[in-house]
Amino acid sequence: MQSYWEHDAWMHYDYIVVGAGIIGLSTAISLKEQAPNSSVAVLERGVIPSGASTRNAGFACFGSLTEILYDMEKNGEEPTVHLVRARYNGLQILRKRLGDKACGYEQHGGYELLFAENLAALDHIDRVNAALQEIFPTPTFRLCNDLISTFGFDRKRVKALIQSDFEGQIHSGTMMRSLTHYAQERGITVLFGTAVEAIESTSSHTMLCVQHGGERLTFRASEVALCTNAFTSEFVPELGITPGRGQVLITEPIENLPFRGVFHLDEGFYYFRNVSSPEGERILLGGGRNLAFAAETTTAMQLNTAIQQELERLLRELIAPNHDVRVAERWSGIMGFHATKLPIVKRVRERLTVGFGCNGMGIALGSSIGADTARCMLEK
Ligand SMILES: Cc1cc2nc3c(=O)[nH]c(=O)nc-3n(C[C@H](O)[C@H](O)[C@H](O)COP(=O)(O)OP(=O)(O)OC[C@H]3O[C@@H](n4cnc5c(N)ncnc54)[C@H](O)[C@@H]3O)c2cc1C
Structure with missing residues (x-):
C-alpha cells in the first residue's frame, strides 16, 4: 500500500x-x-x-566500407547516407553534452581488415567516398596497407587495410x-x-x-x-525486433601493443580495439554471431563457448600473433535487430x-x- x-x-x-x-x-x-x-x-x-x-565494445563508428556497401545494396544509397549522417550528428550531440573526458572519448581512427574474399570492396572506395563527402570534410576511406605489418597482423590472411580518420572510441561505462x-x-x-x-x-x-x-x-x-x-x-x-547476442573478451595488459584505434573485419561480424587502462594497453575483441545465428538470437546473457574459442583463435593467430596474450574477462550483451x-x-x-x-x-x-x-x- x-x-x-x-x-x-x-x-x-x-x-x-x-x-x-x-x-x-x-x-x-x-x-x-x-x-x-x-x-x-x-x-x-x-x-x-x-x-x-x-556491455558494448565502445566503437564510436559510422560504418566500415563493406558495411556501408552492404547497406547501400540493401536499403539504397540515400537512406544509407542519411543513416551515416545521423550517426555523425548523434556523436557530435553526445560529445557536446558530456565532453570528451566524461565519455572517455579518444579519436585514433577506424580501420577495416580485408581478406582475399573481401577485396572486391576496394573497387567501390571512390563511389562511397563521393556519397559521403557532404558529411566528412576529407575522403572517408583510404588504403593504408603499409600499416598491416606495423600493427603486427597476420600478413598471410590480411590482404588490405582501410583507414578512416573520423572514427573514435569511448569508455562505455x-x-x-x-x-x-x-x-x-x-x-x-x-x-x-x-x-x-x-x-x-x-x-x-x-x-x-x-x-x-x-x-x-x-x-x-x-x-x-x-x-x-x-x-x-x-x-x-x-x-x-529480434534479439542478437554479442560475445566480447578483453585481454590482460599487453606490452608494446603496436596499434590504437577501432578495427572491423569480416563485414562487421568481428571487431577489436585497444583499451587504454591504468594497468596498460589491452585488446577488446568481440563478434562471431555469424557462427551460430540461431543460438545467438536470444536474450539470455550467457557465454557461447564455441564463439569465445573462435575469438581467442583470432586474437592469437590474426590480431596479435607476436604477443603473449591472456584473456582477462569475457561477457555478452544483447543487441536489437530489425530487418x-x-x-x-x-x-x-x-x-x-x-x-x-x-x-x-x-x-x-x-x-x-x-x-x-x-x-x-x-x-x-
Ligand atoms: C556486445 C556488443 C557490442 C557492441 N558494440 C558496439 C560498438 O562498439 N559500437 C556501437 O556503436 N554499438 C555497439 N553495440 C550496440 C550498442 O550497444 C547498442 O546499439 C545501443 O547500446 C542500444 O542502445 P539502447 O538504448 O537502444 O538499448 P540498451 O542499452 O539495450 O537499453 C535498453 C534498456 O532497457 C532496459 N529495459 C528492458 N526492458 C525493460 C523493462 N521492461 N522495464 C524497464 N527497463 C527495461 C534494459 O535494462 C536496458 O538498460 C554493441 C552491442 C553489444 C551487445
Missing part, C-alpha cells in the same frame, strides 16, 4: 521513458531540452543501465554513468530496479505497472517512450512511442534517435 506522499510525488509525470540505455536517456534529455517545465522520468529495470549500452548524471542534473528522475511489466493506454494517460515488495505499482504519464531495445518485442511484437537496419521511431499506440534502431551500432546514433523520439512524443 503506497502512502499519499509516495503516489503524490513519485508516480505521475508528463513524460516517462522506459529503459535507461543511451536511447532512453537521450530521449529524456531531449524532452527536457524541448519542454523544460515538464516532468520527466526514466524507469530502468537494472540496478544500473543493464542493456547493450554498458564512463559514458553511460556520465549520461545518467547529466540527465539527473537536469531534473530528470531516473529510477533503477524498476522493471515495467505491463503498459496500458487510456484516452488521457499511459500507465506502466511494476512489481515492488509484492505489490503492483502504477506509474502514469501523458506520453511514454519505449526505449527497451531488444526487449521492445515483449510489448510491441508486431515491429519485428531493414534502419531506425524505428514512431507512435505505436495512443500515448506510446518506440525509439529503437541501433542494430549493433548505437553509440554514434543513440543521441540522434533520442532527439527524434522526443520530437515524435511532443508532436500532438
Whole structure:
C-alpha cells in the first residue's frame, strides 16, 4: 500500500521513458531540452543501465566500407547516407553534452581488415567516398596497407587495410554513468530496479505497472517512450525486433601493443580495439554471431563457448600473433535487430512511442534517435 506522499510525488509525470540505455536517456534529455517545465522520468529495470549500452565494445563508428556497401545494396544509397549522417550528428550531440573526458572519448581512427574474399570492396572506395563527402570534410576511406605489418597482423590472411580518420572510441561505462548524471542534473528522475511489466493506454494517460515488495505499482504519464531495445518485442511484437547476442573478451595488459584505434573485419561480424587502462594497453575483441545465428538470437546473457574459442583463435593467430596474450574477462550483451537496419521511431499506440534502431551500432546514433523520439512524443 503506497502512502499519499509516495503516489503524490513519485508516480505521475508528463513524460516517462522506459529503459535507461543511451536511447532512453537521450530521449529524456531531449524532452527536457524541448519542454523544460515538464516532468520527466526514466524507469530502468537494472540496478544500473543493464542493456547493450554498458556491455558494448565502445566503437564510436559510422560504418566500415563493406558495411556501408552492404547497406547501400540493401536499403539504397540515400537512406544509407542519411543513416551515416545521423550517426555523425548523434556523436557530435553526445560529445557536446558530456565532453570528451566524461565519455572517455579518444579519436585514433577506424580501420577495416580485408581478406582475399573481401577485396572486391576496394573497387567501390571512390563511389562511397563521393556519397559521403557532404558529411566528412576529407575522403572517408583510404588504403593504408603499409600499416598491416606495423600493427603486427597476420600478413598471410590480411590482404588490405582501410583507414578512416573520423572514427573514435569511448569508455562505455564512463559514458553511460556520465549520461545518467547529466540527465539527473537536469531534473530528470531516473529510477533503477524498476522493471515495467505491463503498459496500458487510456484516452488521457499511459500507465506502466511494476512489481515492488509484492505489490503492483502504477506509474502514469501523458506520453511514454519505449526505449527497451531488444526487449521492445515483449510489448510491441508486431515491429519485428529480434534479439542478437554479442560475445566480447578483453585481454590482460599487453606490452608494446603496436596499434590504437577501432578495427572491423569480416563485414562487421568481428571487431577489436585497444583499451587504454591504468594497468596498460589491452585488446577488446568481440563478434562471431555469424557462427551460430540461431543460438545467438536470444536474450539470455550467457557465454557461447564455441564463439569465445573462435575469438581467442583470432586474437592469437590474426590480431596479435607476436604477443603473449591472456584473456582477462569475457561477457555478452544483447543487441536489437530489425530487418531493414534502419531506425524505428514512431507512435505505436495512443500515448506510446518506440525509439529503437541501433542494430549493433548505437553509440554514434543513440543521441540522434533520442532527439527524434522526443520530437515524435511532443508532436500532438
Ligand atoms: C556486445 C556488443 C557490442 C557492441 N558494440 C558496439 C560498438 O562498439 N559500437 C556501437 O556503436 N554499438 C555497439 N553495440 C550496440 C550498442 O550497444 C547498442 O546499439 C545501443 O547500446 C542500444 O542502445 P539502447 O538504448 O537502444 O538499448 P540498451 O542499452 O539495450 O537499453 C535498453 C534498456 O532497457 C532496459 N529495459 C528492458 N526492458 C525493460 C523493462 N521492461 N522495464 C524497464 N527497463 C527495461 C534494459 O535494462 C536496458 O538498460 C554493441 C552491442 C553489444 C551487445
